[in-house]
Amino acid sequence: MGDLYQSQRAMRNMRRAAMQRGVVAILDVGTSKIACLVLRFDGAEGQGEDGIGSMAGQSSFRIIGAATTRSRGVRFGEVDAMQETERAIRTAVQAAQKMAQVRVDHVIACLAGARPRSYGLDGTVDVENVHVTDADIGAVLAACDVPDYGADREVLHAQPVNFALDNRSGLADPRGQIGHKLTADLHLLTVDAAIVQNLLFCIKRCDLELAGLASSAYVSGISSLVEDEQELGSACIDMGGGSTGVSIFMRKHMIYADAVRMGGDHITSDISMGLQVPMATAERIKTFYGGTHATGMDDREMIEIGGDTGDWHHDRRTVSRAELIGIMRPRVEEILEEVRLRLDAAGFEHLPSQQIVLTGGGSQIPGLDALASRILGQQVRLGRPLRVQGLPQAATGPGFSAAVGLTLFAAHPQDEWWDFDVPAQKYPSHSFRRAVKWFKDNW
Amino acid sequence: MRPLRGLFGSGGRAPFRDPAPTRWAYRYQRLMLTPSFRRAVRVGLPTALLVFIGSYWAAQDKNRAAVTAQYNEFMTDFQHRPEFMVTGVDITGANVSVAAAVSGLVDVEFPISSWSLDLPVLRERVLELSAVEDAVVRIRAGGMLEVAVTEREPVxxxxxxxxxxxxxxxxxxxxxxxxxxxxxxxxxxxxxxxxxxxxxxxxxxxxxxxxxxxxxxxxxxxxxxxxxxxxxxxxxxxxxxxxxxxxxxxxxxxxxxxxxxxxxxxxxxxxxxxxxxxxxxxxxxxxxxxxxxxxxxx
Structure with a gap:
């Protein structure tokens, strides 16, 4: 874990260097598209009297370059064909750089698949002095007993979500407060190490330095949940191409994240198989005529599905929209049932508010919210990402909630475990202080 | 043996590949977006080329001699234009003997270009005469060298x-x-x-x-x-x-x-x-x- 701690710290330093330089790229490597945004940071933002800058602190950066390309070589949000993925990343980065007219060296990426797994940890330490200091927080985070999550997995996020001091719980920031026993709850998210390594290798092959790595489910939640939803408890369901991310937020912290390895591409492939059409045609039919709720009108609406075999009867096939919906609906239901299982496993029903926000490209299927409210719960809405400065109109749709969330993550990353010094590293000075304390107490 | 690539894709055709920049095109674009490199290419390279060509040309004696000759010829032509020519000397304010001495000092052959006359030196030489208290040497309009002498007054x-x-x-x-x-x-x-x-x-x-x-x-x-x-x-x-x-x-x-x-x-x-x-x-x-x-x- 020490190795990972160091590498995450190195990534944080890289992010700081990128901030200093003022330009950082956002890379969302998804199954259906790869999006690259170039951010320019205009130095320190002016903060208001309440310590919050204009536009809730999002005015400190501006998107000066944006590019999207069709993804290739990615399946289930994981790198499948490395050469192809590298070419796709190169295409996106080059186009974004060209739009921004600036060279980008640092990139912050997000990861959709890689089988995320959440752990809730807690740790307790005695406060060394009367007041809680940074060192105490580092100590309590280090004191969390880490489960055995497997040798081939790595920690992607380790965020302190709650602090308790003596019998007071729910502290956001206990520093400076007086107490004896400090308890911290830590949310740990691990992913498959090999898959992360593959993505890192692809990015490295594009001459880019990684300045941060985040879970796609987490960053979509940041961008598409509004503040009170994050505060009261809500789930963000990011329906991507190859995987559907689930993240649960509570008290402005992510407390659970998971991913269902099914997405829009599976719906497309169902259509492709059901209607005997190529994937590209199936994708087009899905986006133009797709739906989840058939009405009487849909029986009469015939869709030409075409073909280029030369056989007139084969090429003039038509299908009613009701049939198309009949193909799509079971798969959408399957995805939502899987999501439901994950939410139940996480204990979502115990949250005070059970708002569910559907986002991602897959959430654009007409009638999805009605279907989702049947399966997931009553409070369902469709989410779009927050508006950030300079974002092109083409990139404001729900499919870009992960990319926009990454920009927010780049500007204001959540404090993670590796942002605090592990006390073992400063042990000598502490031991001396402890010796002095012992003398003071006993003489 | 069939190439491996042909086994994939439909009908044995090479699979369609989305357009993407090659590694070198990508690197070239990134290099050109590097501000220092960009400046070096857009300013430094032409400057270096010009300096190289210029120095190569100037390194040949023949070229340098031609430039010098051209310059000298131009300067001579310019300085010997009629408006710069001095045709005579006019000594004022001196009696006959002093005027004779002064004209002996002005040992130039007229006509001469005013660029070749060193008036301060001429004035110094006139002032060396014991009978001269002060002298103004100037070139009057019309191409006359005027030496205005103030003689000493004997007491x-x-x-x-x-x-x-x-x-x-x-x-x-x-x-x-x-x-x-x-x-x-x-x-x-x-x-x-x-x-x-x-x-x-x-x-x-x-x-x-x-x-x-x-x-x-x-x-x-x-x-x-x-x-x-x-x-x-x-x-x-x-x-x-x-x-x-x-x-x-x-x-x-x-x-x-x-x-x-x-x-x-x-x-x-x-x-x-x-x-x-x-x-x-x-x-x-x-x-x-x-x-x-x-x-x-x-």
């Missing part, structure tokens, strides 16, 4: 072992004159160090105005004081300090009692508290005789 004649010279108020010697009668209007000065005190000498001459027809000249004695020499070999020995008031006293005595008309050889005013006169030997004998007869009468 006295100075007698020295080798002859008579004219001097001006500042003690500069102007020229020699053959004899005293050539400038009998000017007073005569003699003696070592006389030249350094011309102003005092002029003041003394002014004070001696009542007896001016009798004054022969002033002699500087021992480079510290003046003797006023009158005709009949009379001398008035003036003190070092304040000789003018001493002379005024003598003049006053003369005007009251016609002292200088008497048979006196020397009036010694060197000691202000005890002016002394020396009679001639004949007058002294007469004085003794007067004393003797008056004594016999008693």
């Amino acid at each position: 006295a004649v100075w007698r020295h072992v080798d002859g008579l010279r004219l001097i001006d108020t500042e003690g500069h010697m102007i020229s020699m004159i053959p004899n005293r009668s050539a400038r009998s209007d000017l007073p005569l000065i003699a003696g070592d160090g006389a030249m350094d005190n011309i102003e005092e000498a002029m003041a003394l001459f002014a004070a001696a105005e009542p007896v001016f027809d009798r004054v022969r000249g002033l002699v500087r004695m021992g480079e510290r004081r003046w003797d006023l020499v009158l005709d009949r070999d009379q001398r008035i020995l003036l003190p070092t300090e304040d000789p003018i008031s001493a002379l005024n006293r003598v003049i006053a005595l003369h005007q009251a009692q016609d002292m200088l008309d008497r048979d006196i050889v020397v009036v010694d005013m060197r000691n202000a508290g005890r002016p002394t006169v020396r009679l001639s030997s004949y007058a002294m004998g007469g004085l003794h005789r007067v004393h003797a007869s008056s004594g016999a009468e008693e």
